[in-house]
Amino acid sequence: MELNVELVELRLEGGLLAGRIHVPVPVQITAGQYFLAASGRPDEALAAVVFPAGNMDGWLDLAPPLPSAWSAGTLLHLRGPLGRGFRLPVVRRVALAALDGITARLRLLWNQALVQGAEVALFTRRIPASLPDAVEVLPLESLPDVSGWAEYLALDGTLPQVLEWKSRLAFPGVAAEALVNLPMPCGGMGECGVCSVRTRRGWKHACQDGPVFDLHELEAL
């Protein structure tokens, strides 16, 4: 889908720019999918990869960080939702981990888990400003402790962060996924390959085959 929208609201979340747009038509988004958002500004050669952090009543919240040059009123050309998002199974206990301290990209996922009636534990070094009471916040360092508890695990971070945590965790049989946050300049259109990720089934493009991957499938750089 292609949309021309205006950035109607900007605010700081943990020191990073987050925003909100109005979408004229309802958008079906899976948590973990993303948009490519280009402003008309001549100093931005590439579209920014933007993850939704909320999708209600025609409003789409955009997770931080947004480009610092954007301001309220900036016109954006949006392409998306793109890629493959999380596949949250119907389970009772869900663990989410924000490896880089930004929790907003996981917000749609914990909302979905709560709707499905699951208990949610969020592992992070930085406590987010607003969070449903039902979500329990725990320090990132204690993530290995949930191995007996969680029936589903979702990591979110850069590829090196995801791979490093994968090597420290042992979740045999537990459904586990990772949102791999890396540059996706072409969104698959060019098959440029800069978003390449090595998996057990060969090289994959995060922009189309991800950015969410089965954690068990990911292989070292």
Added chain:
Amino acid sequence: MELNVELVELRLEGGLLAGRIHVPVPVQITAGQYFLAASGRPDEALAAVVFPAGNMDGWLDLAPPLPSAWSAGTLLHLRGPLGRGFRLPVVRRVALAALDGITARLRLLWNQALVQGAEVALFTRRIPASLPDAVEVLPLESLPDVSGWAEYLALDGTLPQVLEWKSRLAFPGVAAEALVNLPMPCGGMGECGVCSVRTRRGWKHACQDGPVFDLHELEAL
């Protein structure tokens, strides 16, 4: 003088960005002088040439147009005031002409003329939003008609505009000056010469010898 200041206010004036900064120390500015203002932004290779449009109680108003990427809170490094401004004689009748439709660069000058008790006629194609009642606004096309009336004439525009109007006006014996608005990237520091202006006394640099020149001295490109 060098100043690090914050852009505290931005507003649109005739569709162009104007702004305001707070200056911690009183600044002596002559109408027609300018500042070089650099933001820390990595997409602005050069400092912007910024003309003051007001200087009161520690506030400095900046005439439009300011770079469109600036926003409230932008930090600016200011160098100035630079160059030679207008030399308004004590006369009774002053004519000012905004050849490019932007009157704000002339604001300090008409205020000075009013303080000196002069009648002021402002020739412009676009009527400014706020103007003292004492300033009479007239269409730019009628500028040649004031030749018998004005005892002092100030033009403001690009070098081609100034030269074209100079050739259409005949003010023998009348004091006449022109603010020549052209790129001044180095402000004289590099003697780069891009601001060169031909005068009867040879080549001059607008950044240091101007940007205000005696209209009678200016020669064709």
Added chain:
Amino acid sequence: MILPPPGLELASPWMNAAGSMGFVPDSRLPFPHPMGAFVTNPISRKPRTPAENRTCIPYPGGCLLHTGLPNPGLRAVLRQAGVRWARADVPVWVHLLADSPAELAEMVRALEGLEGVAALEVGIAPTANGEDALALASAALGELPVVVQIPFDRADEPWLDRLAALGVSGLTLGAPRGSMPVPDGRLVSGRLLGPGLFPQVLAAVRSARRINLPLIAGAGLFQQAHVEAVLAAGAAAVQLDAVLWRGWMEG
């Protein structure tokens, strides 16, 4: 402007740059119509895996893209894309990446006679000097028209004047290369993309007019006005890159 030779006429000056639109033309892609030609991603004889330190680093006016030019190798590309090139409603230019003239000649033979393939574009490796490049260009010559692609900052090099006499049909002035430091202190090198390259590609087109070949301006075009300017300066066609991913810029 020097017109393309027979066999290489374009329905329009609009093309994409190699690496910008994948291996197969897709009519859903946001491209001005009619498209003069579709240029494939760079294809090597053997498969190339992504570069270990692949990355995309923005800088004022552009970004550095380092991918290692991954591709499954010519044989696999032909298997996957050959039929769709034949069916495409736009001429396909196959972009080839080769380490030696012999390797290139082998790839060229595999492409000759294939339906839909209108021309070969031969990428010159950053390490190749003029003699290497002329040898590569010669090795590519056969039944298909050959267009040579160089980074535009090589447009002044004297060996380019010999391409026309060899039988080459055109010259693409493509993305230049640059380097950037990465956090671990090492440098990464790759193609540069972005509107900040426009003044340089325009100057390169002017400089390359001395060469008796149709010129294709293939970097730094992000506004319609950029395209108009390079065409007015003597380019026979344009190749768009990242603007296809982000949409036109204002102004």
Added chain:
Amino acid sequence: MILPPPGLELASPWMNAAGSMGFVPDSRLPFPHPMGAFVTNPISRKPRTPAENRTCIPYPGGCLLHTGLPNPGLRAVLRQAGVRWARADVPVWVHLLADSPAELAEMVRALEGLEGVAALEVGIAPTANGEDALALASAALGELPVVVQIPFDRADEPWLDRLAALGVSGLTLGAPRGSMPVPDGRLVSGRLLGPGLFPQVLAAVRSARRINLPLIAGAGLFQQAHVEAVLAAGAAAVQLDAVLWRGWMEG
């Protein structure tokens, strides 16, 4: 990093680019101390008037500056600045602009023996090919160390490998040239300045390491990190340009 030859040692790697700080060193200028050398604006034998279509056009990541390199000619510069070069507390490198080797040799003779002048920097005209440039460099050789300045996008050219054997003491990789359309439809050409050039100048430094000469990175440096990166990549010194006019950038 290749160290400068005797007579050309620098107190620091910090210099300014020709055209950025005028004809006379001024201790009030915002420059890192100690300064390795002060480079004068380009000086020609005869006076040069400003270019008719002089202009400065911003673009994403930089600006195009076209001035025509106006200067009053060597004789007038010596009259106005000679005494101040002698008194300066920084070595002065005189940047020379010449249309022919004979003209250059004449200027060089006028500069030899002048107090305060530590080296000559010879600008290579955009139209000069390798042979022209080598002839110019030879003509400059005499009592003073000679540094050749080229646009950094020429760093790959093979003739540069012959400069060291000639007796040249250093190579400055300076601003490249670009073109832009102006409203009347014509094109204007000039030097490019701006942080968007940084990836290219860094790549040029790496490429020019093959040349057996101390390298000076002289374009695109707008952050302290840019300077550190080119020095780490092998440059012996840096020349700052528009950053001296606007101040360092963030990041």
